[in-house]
Every structure is written in C-alpha cells, then in structure tokens.
Amino acid sequence: MKNKAIAISDLKKTYSNGFEALKGISFEVAEGDFIALLGPNGAGKSTTIGVICSLVNKTAGSVSVFGHSIDQHLEAAKRCIGLVPQEFNFSQFETCQQIVVNQAGYYGVPRHIALERAEVVLKQLDLWDKKDSQARMLSGGMKRRLMIARALMHEPKILILDEPTAGVDIEIRRTMWTFLRELNEQGTTIVLTTHYLEEAEQLCRNIAIIDHGTIVENTSMKDLLSRLDIETFILDVDSVPNELPKLENVEYRIRDESTIEIDVPKEKALNQVFESLTEKGIRVLSMRNKSNRLEELFVQLTERAQVVDREQKNEN
Amino acid sequence: MKTKVYNKQAFIALQSILVKEITRYFRIWIQTLLPPAITMTLYFVIFGQLIGSRVGLMEGVSYMEYITPGIIMMSVITNSYSNVASSFYSAKFQRNVEELLVAPVPTLFILLGYVFGGVSRGMITGVIVTLVASQFVELQINNWAIVCFVVILTSMMFATAGLVNAVFAKSFDDISIIPTFVLTPLTYLGGVFYSIKMLPEFWQNVSLANPVLYMVNAFRYGFLGVSDIPIENAIALIIFFIVGLFSIAYYLLAKGIGIRS
Numbered sequence: 275m276k277n278k279a280i281a282i283s284d285l286k287k288t289y290s291n292g293f294e295a296l297k298g299i300s301f302e303v304a305e306g307d308f309i310a311l312l313g314p315n316g317a318g319k320s321t322t323i324g325v326i327c328s329l330v331n332k333t334a335g336s337v338s339v340f341g342h343s344i345d346q347h348l349e350a351a352k353r354c355i356g357l358v359p360q361e362f363n364f365s366q367f368e369t370c371q372q373i374v375v376n377q378a379g380y381y382g383v384p385r386h387i388a389l390e391r392a393e394v395v396l397k398q399l400d401l402w403d404k405k406d407s408q409a410r411m412l413s414g415g416m417k418r419r420l421m422i423a424r425a426l427m428h429e430p431k432i433l434i435l436d437e438p439t440a441g442v443d444i445e446i447r448r449t450m451w452t453f454l455r456e457l458n459e460q461g462t463t464i465v466l467t468t469h470y471l472e473e474a475e476q477l478c479r480n481i482a483i484i485d486h487g488t489i490v491e492n493t494s495m496k497d498l499l500s501r502l503d504i505e506t507f508i509l510d511v512d513s514v515p516n517e518l519p520k521l522e523n524v525e526y527r528i529r530d531e532s533t534i535e536i537d538v539p540k541e542k543a544l545n546q547v548f549e550s551l552t553e554k555g556i557r558v559l560s561m562r563n564k565s566n567r568l569e570e571l572f573v574q575l576t577e578r579a580q581v582v583d584r585e586q587k588n589e590n
Numbered sequence: 591m592k593t594k595v596y597n598k599q600a601f602i603a604l605q606s607i608l609v610k611e612i613t614r615y616f617r618i619w620i621q622t623l624l625p626p627a628i629t630m631t632l633y634f635v636i637f638g639q640l641i642g643s644r645v646g647l648m649e650g651v652s653y654m655e656y657i658t659p660g661i662i663m664m665s666v667i668t669n670s671y672s673n674v675a676s677s678f679y680s681a682k683f684q685r686n687v688e689e690l691l692v693a694p695v696p697t698l699f700i701l702l703g704y705v706f707g708g709v710s711r712g713m714i715t716g717v718i719v720t721l722v723a724s725q726f727v728e729l730q731i732n733n734w735a736i737v738c739f740v741v742i743l744t745s746m747m748f749a750t751a752g753l754v755n756a757v758f759a760k761s762f763d764d765i766s767i768i769p770t771f772v773l774t775p776l777t778y779l780g781g782v783f784y785s786i787k788m789l790p791e792f793w794q795n796v797s798l799a800n801p802v803l804y805m806v807n808a809f810r811y812g813f814l815g816v817s818d819i820p821i822e823n824a825i826a827l828i829i830f831f832i833v834g835l836f837s838i839a840y841y842l843l844a845k846g847i848g849i850r851s
C-alpha cells in the first residue's frame with residue numbers, strides 16, 4: 275500500500291465570528307495522487323487548505339502529512355508541502371528572484387543553492403526574463419506562476435494549489451495544466467481546488483467534493499463521471515410485479531408497493547425502458563426525475579464555470 | 591528529546607528574513623534613511639549652533655556636544671521602532687507574512703529576524719546621524735563599550751515594541767499612534783535637550799518614571815562621561831524592558847494573534 279500523503283480526520287473549524295466553515299471532514303490523499311477538491315465558493319476549500327498549511331488554526335480533528343501530525347511534528351509536515359494560495363500574498367515591491375530565493379531560505383535552503391534553483395524554476399515557469407521585475411509589475415497569470423515557482427523552491431513532496439487558474443486566461447490555463455501533469459508524473463503529489471469541473475476532469479485522478487463544510491463525495495474521477503451519466507427516475511405504477519424487467523445497463527429497484535426507481539444511462543433511449551416495462555405488464559401512471567444532490571451541485575458548478583469562462587473571454 | 595535544538599536551517603531562515611528586511615529599507619531609503627539625516631541636521635543647526643551658542647556650557651561641555659548623544663538616541667529609537675512596526679504591519683496587510691507561516695521557521699527566529707532587522711536600521715541611522723553630528727562638533731567618546739552596548743539594547747527594545755504594536759494594529763494609522771503620542775513626548779521629556787537637574791525636584795522625580803531618560807543618560811555617559819542616572823540602573827532597566835517585551839511578542843506570534851485565523 276502506498277503512503278498517505280495527507281490524512282485528514284474529522285476536521286472542524288469554527289471561525290472567531292462563530293461561523294462553522296468545516297463540520298467534520300475526513301479524507302485521504304495517496305502519495306503520487308492528483309486530487310481535486312471541488313466545491314462552490316464558500317464551501318470550505320481554502321479553510322481546509324489553510325489548516326493543512328497552518329495558516330488557519332483548527333477547532334478539532336487531526337491532520338497529518340506524510341505521517342507527520344501537524345500537532346506534534348509541524349515543522350516536518352511543513353517541509354513536505356508547497357502552497358500556492360488563492361490570493362496573491364507576496365510583497366508587491368520585491369522582485370521575482372528575491373521572492374523565491376527568500377522563500378527557499380525560510381525552508382533552510384542555503385542562498386547559493388537557492389539562487390541556482392531560482393533560475394531553474396523561474397525558467398520552467400517562463401518568468402526568467404522577469405526575475406528583476408517587482409511583483410506588482412507582473413500580469414495576473416505571471417503572478418500566479420510566480421506563486422507556483424515560490425512553492426517549488428524547497429522541492430516539496432506535495433504541491434497544494436488553491437484555485438490556481440482563477441482569473442487566468444484559457445491559453446495560460448492549459449499550459450499550467452501541462453506543467454502540473456508533468457510535475458505529477460515526476461512524482462509530486464498534487465492537491466488542487468477548483469470550481470471548474472472541467473479542470474478537475476482534465477487533470478485529476480481522484481476527487482473530493484466539498485459543500486457547506488462537509489465532504490459530499492470522495493471517489494475516483496472515473497467513477498464520478500460514470501455516475502453522473504446515469505439519470506434516476508421515479509415511476510408511480512399501478513402494481514409492482516414479482517419479477518422486474520432486465521435491460522442492459524439499466525437498474526430497476528422497488529421502493530414500495532406503487533413505486534419503482536430506475537437508473538438509466540443518459541445515452542440509452544427511454545423507449546426501450548418503457549418497452550421492457552410493458553412486457554412485464556407494468557403500467558406507468560406518472561414519472562419524475564429523482565433530484566440528486568450531487569447532480570444539483572454539478573449543475574451549479576458547471577453553470578458557474580461557464581459564466582466565469584464567458585467573463586474571461588470578454589476580458590481578453 | 592524535547593529540548594529544542596535549532597538547526598542550521600533555522601539560521602538560514604533567520605538570515606533570509608534579515609536580507610528581506612534590510613533590502614526593504616534600502617529600497618525605500620528616501621523614506622527611511624534620508625529623513626533622520628535631514629531632521630538631525632536641522633536640530634544641530636537650530637538648537638546646537640543658533641540657540642546653543644547662547645546657552646553656554648552644560649556639565650563642562652558645549653550645549654551642542656551635550657545634546658548630540660540624545661539626538662542620536664532619539665533617531666535610533668524612532669527608526670528601530672517604526673521599521674519593525676511598518677514592515678510587520680505591511681507583511682500582515684499584504685499577507686506575505688504567510689510566506690513565513692507556511693515555512694518551518696521557529697517562532698523565535700521570526701521574532702529575532704524582525705527585531706534584528708529593526709536593530710540594523712537603528713544602527714545605520716545612528717551612524718548616519720553621528721556622521722552628521724561630527725560635521726558640527728568635535729565628538730569625544732568616553733567609553734566605546736557603553737556606547738555600543740546601550741545603543742544596541744535600546745534599539746532591540748524599541749524594535750520589539752514596534753512588533754507588538756504591529757501585531758495589534760488594524761490599520762496604518764494604528765502604527766503611528768504610539769510613535770506620535772507616546773514615543774515623541776517621552777523622548778523630548780527624556781532629557782535629550784536638558785539635564786533633569788535643571789528641573790524642580792517634583793519634575794525630576796516624575797522624569798525618573800520615563801524609561802527614555804535612562805537610555806539617553808546611559809548613552810550620554812558613554813560619550814561624555816556624565817549622567818543624571820547611575821549607569822547600572824539604566825542598563826538594568828533596559829534589560830528588564832527587553833525581556834518583558836520580548837516575552838509578550840513571542841507569545842503573540844506563537845499564538846498567531848492577528849496573523850492566523
């Protein structure tokens with residue numbers, strides 16, 4: 275079994291104003307994984323990351339990073355993580371090189387090594403020609419990349435990115451995806467928060483969905499997508515048969531003496547389903563969609579992502 | 591196993607904080623290093639040359655020479671204090687303090703980094719003002735060791751106080767309240783321009799409650815060999831303040847007051 279890169283158990287956070295941002299979340303990230311923490315704004319993604327990176331004090335629960343508990347071995351835990359926060363948080367007046375070299379210094383990397391690494395990392399992120407520019411002179415996309423460069427200076431085992439592509443135009447977003455994918459292939463565990471479903475789909479193997487401070491789903495991307503392809507209907511019938519119909523990829527369940535639930539893949543024609551029911555002599559009186567918490571969330575997420583995309587296209 | 595052994599990495603972190611701090615005030619030297627040179631030149635011209643020439647000797651030296659140590663000390667105090675107050679406050683405000691919080695830098699070293707940053711600016715300012723002063727008076731130094739010791743301790747004390755101020759500050763105004771309403775009056779009333787022996791007895795006793803008086807006099811003793819206060823008392827008092835403020839600052843940073851939610 276692989277090591278746990280991150281293990282979070284029953285994590286709770288109540289802010290000083292009494293707001294309960296995390297209501298007891300648990301999840302694990304395997305070493306080498308590429309996982310998305312997906313959720314709408316205000317879901318608690320940044321709070322979760324804040325706790326992992328000791329920017330936010332937790333109220334209850336436990337967090338460990340590569341087996342180092344943040345309560346007992348905080349410094350060891352910190353060494354494993356590189357953080358790319360949601361908001362720009364470098365000094366606007368320092369140059370790119372100063373920012374990354376000092377950051378390496380905070381992790382104990384001697385200056386001459388830090389200078390060499392800065393060259394490598396800034397070149398990788400296409401910022402080398404800006405090394406002597408003050409951070410405030412950079413474009414939004416460059417600032418975002420500067421934060422990635424800064425997070426990589428101490429060669430962390432896990433890279434955590436909080437909405438790294440928010441406000442970044444589509445082209446740069448794709449270059450960033452390629453970069454992250456390569457980094458992951460070379461062995462860095464990556465945790466990324468986003469509210470773009472597409473981003474999670476493109477990049478991640480696993481996904482944890484968070485909403486209102488709870489994890490509503492934690493599974494593989496593949497499983498999730500296949501589940502999203504299935505629609506569930508509730509049928510009111512005059513009588514429930516002894517034997518349910520059989521149809522490939524369709525699942526029938528009896529709920530009570532006058533209700534049947536069916537899961538139908540989106541590409542399946544409903545005619546076939548009705549034929550199968552007719553064959554068994556089942557009369558359908560009415561039919562409705564079963565509202566699905568997960569789907570609702572997704573509709574919400576994808577709608578928002580589309581709006582954001584449109585806004586960005588307008589900006590450019 | 592539980593004793594804390596700070597490794598080499600913590601010292602590299604300390605060095606990085608210092609580099610960052612020193613780079614910061616050199617980058618904005620027009621706001622940081624130039625003003626004390628200008629203000630102090632004015633003090634020397636006005637109080638030292640114009641008015642001082644009518645004052646006559648104080649404790650056996652010219653008035654100009656008498657006020658020089660106090661004026662140097664005054665700029666060391668303000669600059670150590672405001673360096674840490676504004677640097678730490680803006681690190682909070684721009685959130686780049688998070689760069690330190692996510693990294694494995696021991697709290698003690700974050701504190702030392704900012705304090706030494708403030709001390710270094712205090713020292714540089716001290717040197718600048720001393721150079722300005724030497725254009726106006728022939729400076730004599732009675733005891734180098736005391737001069738250095740007192741000036742370093744004083745700037746440590748005020749640098750630490752500046753950090754405590756920044757932790758509680760909620761706006762840029764909050765970091766100028768203490769310098770304006772507390773530090774400036776205390777320095778002016780701290781015997782920079784006069785000897786407390788010139789005051790009525792009641793006001794002499796009131797003055798003894800002003801910590802700046804002790805620092806100015808200890809520093810003056812280092813230069814001129816004269817002091818209103820026994821020098822040991824002065825040094826003991828400064829050390830007492832440093833220990834107190836340092837403990838408070840350490841506690842605030844370790845708890846993450848004002849920087850961690």
Ligand SMILES: Nc1ncnc2c1ncn2[C@@H]1O[C@H](COP(=O)(O)OP(=O)(O)O)[C@@H](O)[C@H]1O
Pocket residue numbers: 289290291293295313314315316317318319320321322851
């Ligand atoms: N410092 C804070 N004090 C009080 N409430 C906060 C604070 N930070 C975040 N919150 C609240 O906690 C909730 C979760 O926020 P956050 O973790 O930033 O969400 P996300 O990153 O998923 O958008 C939000 O409702 C937000 O308003």
Ligand SMILES: [Mg+2]
Pocket residue numbers: 316319320321360436437
């Ligand atoms: Mg967020």
